Amino acid sequence: MSFDVMDYFRQETLPHIWCPGCGNGIILRDFAVALERLNYPRDEVVIVSGIGCSSRAAGYLNFDTVHTTHGRALPFATGIKLANPNLKVFVIMGDGDSSAIGGNHLIHAARRNIDLTAIIFNNNIYGMTGGQFSPLTPRDKKATTAPYGMIEQSFDICRLAEGAGATYVGRATTYHNQLLTQLIIDGAQNPGFSLIEAVTHCPTSYGRRNGMASPSDMVRWQKDNAVWIDKVRAGKAEVKDGQFTIGLLHRHEAPEFTQAYMEVIKRARGQE
Amino acid sequence: MSGERILVNGNHAAAYGVRLARPMVVPVYPITPQTPIVEKISEFQAEGQMEVELVTAESEHSAMSACITASLTGVRVFTATASQGLMLMHEMLHYASGARAPIVMVNVNRTIGSPWGFWPDQTDSLAQRDTGWIQYYCESGQESLDTILQAFRVAEKVLLPAMVVHEAFYVSHSLEVVEVPAQELADQFLPPFTPPHRLDPEIKESWGNTVNQDMFYRHRKTLGEAMDNALAAAKEADADYRALVGRGYGIIEEYRCDNPEIIIATMGSMTGTAREAVDELRAEGLAVGLLKVKLFRPFPLKDVRRALTGVPKVVVLDRNFAPGTGGFLHQEMKAALYGMSDGPEVHGYLAGVGGTNIPPAKIKDMVREALAEKAAAEPVWKG
Ligand SMILES: Cc1ncc(C[n+]2csc(CCOP(=O)(O)OP(=O)(O)O)c2C)c(N)n1
Numbered sequence: 001m002s003f004d005v006m007d008y009f010r011q012e013t014l015p016h017i018w019c020p021g022c023g024n025g026i027i028l029r030d031f032a033v034a035l036e037r038l039n040y041p042r043d044e045v046v047i048v049s050g051i052g053c054s055s056r057a058a059g060y061l062n063f064d065t066v067h068t069t070h071g072r073a074l075p076f077a078t079g080i081k082l083a084n085p086n087l088k089v090f091v092i093m094g095d096g097d098s099s100a101i102g103g104n105h106l107i108h109a110a111r112r113n114i115d116l117t118a119i120i121f122n123n124n125i126y127g128m129t130g131g132q133f134s135p136l137t138p139r140d141k142k143a144t145t146a147p148y149g150m151i152e153q154s155f156d157i158c159r160l161a162e163g164a165g166a167t168y169v170g171r172a173t174t175y176h177n178q179l180l181t182q183l184i185i186d187g188a189q190n191p192g193f194s195l196i197e198a199v200t201h202c203p204t205s206y207g208r209r210n211g212m213a214s215p216s217d218m219v220r221w222q223k224d225n226a227v228w229i230d231k232v233r234a235g236k237a238e239v240k241d242g243q244f245t246i247g248l249l250h251r252h253e254a255p256e257f258t259q260a261y262m263e264v265i266k267r268a269r270g271q272e
Numbered sequence: 273m274s275g276e277r278i279l280v281n282g283n284h285a286a287a288y289g290v291r292l293a294r295p296m297v298v299p300v301y302p303i304t305p306q307t308p309i310v311e312k313i314s315e316f317q318a319e320g321q322m323e324v325e326l327v328t329a330e331s332e333h334s335a336m337s338a339c340i341t342a343s344l345t346g347v348r349v350f351t352a353t354a355s356q357g358l359m360l361m362h363e364m365l366h367y368a369s370g371a372r373a374p375i376v377m378v379n380v381n382r383t384i385g386s387p388w389g390f391w392p393d394q395t396d397s398l399a400q401r402d403t404g405w406i407q408y409y410c411e412s413g414q415e416s417l418d419t420i421l422q423a424f425r426v427a428e429k430v431l432l433p434a435m436v437v438h439e440a441f442y443v444s445h446s447l448e449v450v451e452v453p454a455q456e457l458a459d460q461f462l463p464p465f466t467p468p469h470r471l472d473p474e475i476k477e478s479w480g481n482t483v484n485q486d487m488f489y490r491h492r493k494t495l496g497e498a499m500d501n502a503l504a505a506a507k508e509a510d511a512d513y514r515a516l517v518g519r520g521y522g523i524i525e526e527y528r529c530d531n532p533e534i535i536i537a538t539m540g541s542m543t544g545t546a547r548e549a550v551d552e553l554r555a556e557g558l559a560v561g562l563l564k565v566k567l568f569r570p571f572p573l574k575d576v577r578r579a580l581t582g583v584p585k586v587v588v589l590d591r592n593f594a595p596g597t598g599g600f601l602h603q604e605m606k607a608a609l610y611g612m613s614d615g616p617e618v619h620g621y622l623a624g625v626g627g628t629n630i631p632p633a634k635i636k637d638m639v640r641e642a643l644a645e646k647a648a649a650e651p652v653w654k655g
Pocket of ligand 1: 051052053054055069070093094095096097098121123125126127128129134301302303304332356357360
C-alpha cells in the first residue's frame with residue numbers, strides 16, 4: 001500500500017496559513033510520515049498544541065486534536081494522558097510557547113517524566129505576533145523587540161529538558177528531515193517524556209532581519225551549522241561558535257509518571 | 273496651541289497618547305491585536321522621541337507584575353494587552369488595585385478562547401469589571417488618545433489603575449485622521465507623577481503585608497471610596513481637557529436625547545454606528561436618542577438615572593456576553609435603574625457578540641422591534 005500524506009490531513013482545513021518559504025510544512029510532513037511508520041490505531045493518537053504559527057499544525061492533522069492556549073499545551077496534554085494513559089499523546093509547541101510563557105510547564109513535564117512526545121518547532125522567534133524575540137533567539141540576533149540585537153542569553157532547550165529530567169531528547173532541522181522523522185518515531189516509543197527540537201526556518205520574521213531573507217539561505221545555514229552528535233562523540237567533529245548539535249542528544253531510563261501513579265494506587269489499596 | 277493632524281490607525285493613535293503622557297516604564301508582552309501599540313512605542317523610543325524603559329516580559333502575568341512594582345516606585349507606567357493576555361493578568365489586576373498602583377493599560381477587545389478567534393467582542397475587559405480598575409470604553413482612535421491622558425490624571429489622583437478600552441480591528445486597525453495635541457498642553461494637563469507613598473529606601477514603606485480582618489475590611493472600604501471619587505475626578509479631568517485641548521467626551525454622552533420615545537444605550541465602537549442609526553431614524557420622524565456609556569467603572573449610576581428619567585424605553589446593545597445573565601451593560605443598566613418610578617422599560621439585545629457586523633440598518637430594526645414589543649426579562653440574541 002502506498003503512503004499518501006494527504007490521508008493524514010483534514011483536507012478541508014487546507015491551504016495552511018503559513019507564509020511562503022516557512023519550514024513548518026516540512027516538519028508537519030515528517031510528523032505524518034512518523035505516524036505512518038508508528039502505525040498506531042488512529043483513534044489512540046491525540047495531538048495537542050499551544051498557540052502560535054507552529055501550533056496551527058494540530059488543526060491540519062486528521063486525528064483527535066486540541067488547540068489550547070499560549071504556553072499551556074503540556075498541562076492540557078497531561079490531563080489527557082492521566083485520564084487515559086493508553087493514548088499516544090503528541091504535543092506541538094513553538095519555541096516561545098514552550099520556553100517563555102509555558103516554560104514552567106516544560107520543566108515540570110520533563111521532571112515528572114510523563115509519557116508525552118513534545119515536538120518543538122524552533123524558528124527562534126515569535127512568528128505569529130510578528131517577530132518579537134523568544135528565549136531561543138540567539139544573542140545578537142535581531143527581532144522587532146531587539147532591533148539592535150538580542151542582549152539576553154538564550155536557552156538550549158534540549159539541555160534544559162535534559163537537565164529537568166526528560167528521558168529522550170533529540171534535535172533535527174528542516175534540512176535534516178529524515179533524522180527528524182526518526183527522532184519522532186523513537187521519541188514516541190520512549191516510555192517517558194520525549195522532547196524533539198525541530199529547528200525550522202522563518203524567513204518572514206527571523207531570516208529577513210538576520211541576513212537570511214530567502215528560505216534557501218536559511219536551510220543552507222542549517223546544513224552548514226548542524227553538527228552530528230555522533231561525530232562529535234567520536235571526536236570526528238567539533239561544535240564551533242554559533243553551531244549546534246543534531247541527533248539523539250540524550251537518553252536515560254527513569255520511572256514514568258502515569259505508571260508510577262497506577263502503582264501507587266495499587267499499593268494504597270493493598271493490591272500489590 | 274493647535275496639535276498635529278495625522279492619519280493613523282486606532283492603535284497608533286493610542287501610542288501617540290502614551291507618548292504625550294511620558295510614562296517611564298512600559299512592561300509588555302505581544303498579542304494580536306494589541307501589538308502595534310507597543311511597536312509604535314518602541315519606534316518612538318528608538319527615534320529618541322520617548323524616554324522610556326520598554327520591558328519585554330515572558331508573559332502577561334510577568335508584564336503586569338513588573339507594571340505594579342515599577343508603578344510603586346513612583347513612576348508613571350503604561351502597558352497594553354488583549355483577550356487571553358488580559359485573562360492571564362487577572363490575578364495581577366486585583367493586586368494592582370489593592371496595591372493602589374495607578375497603572376494605565378490599553379486593552380484591545382478581542383474574543384476569548386475557546387474557540388480561537390481574533391474578533392471584536394468586549395467580554396474580555398468587561399469580565400474584569402470587579403478587579404478595582406477604572407474602565408473607559410472608546411469608539412475611535414482619537415478618543416483613545418485623549419482618554420489615555422485623562423486616565424492617567426484620574427488614576428494618579430485617586431490611586432487606582434485604569435483601563436482604556438477599544439475594540440479589535442473596527443478601532444485598532446482602522447485608519448482615521450487624529451489630532452495629536454501639543455506636548456506643552458499635555459504636560460500642562462498631566463504634570464509629573466510624584467506620589468507621597470512609594471517604594472523608596474529613604475521613605476521605608478512596604479506593600480502586600482499580611483493583615484487581619486479589620487485591616488482588610490478598612491482597606492476594601494478605602495479602595496471603594498477611591499473608586500467613588502474617580503467619578504468626580506473623571507468629570508473634572510474631562511472638563512479640564514476640553515478647556516485645554518478643545519475636545520471632551522463626558523463620562524456619558526447623550527446624543528439627540530430631546531424628548532425621546534426610546535434611547536439606545538451602548539459602549540465602544542457600536543456607539544458610532546448607533547449615532548448614524550439615530551440620525552436616520554430622526555430623519556424618518558422617530559424620536560430616538562443615544563446614551564453612550566464611556567466610563568463603565570466606576571459606573572456612572574446617577575448620571576445614567578438622570579439621563580433616562582421619564583424616558584419610556586431603553587434598548588441596550590451589548591457586543592459582549594456573560595452566559596447565564598446576558599449582556600454586561602444590560603445587567604448594569606437594570607441594576608442602575610432599579611426602583612425608579614419614572615424609569616424606562618429595559619430591552620437587552622445581544623448584538624455583535626463574537627464580532628459579527630452590526631450595520632445601522634440592523635440597529636434601526638432593533639429599535640423598531642423594541643418599540644413594538646414588551647421587554648423580555650432575559651437577553652435577546654440579535655446576531
Ligand atoms: C496569553 C497569551 N498571550 C499572548 C498571546 C499572543 N501570542 C500568540 S502566538 C505568540 C508567540 C508565538 O511564538 P512561538 O511560540 O515561538 O510560535 P511561532 O508562532 O513562532 O510558531 C504570542 C505571543 C496569546 N495567544 N496568549
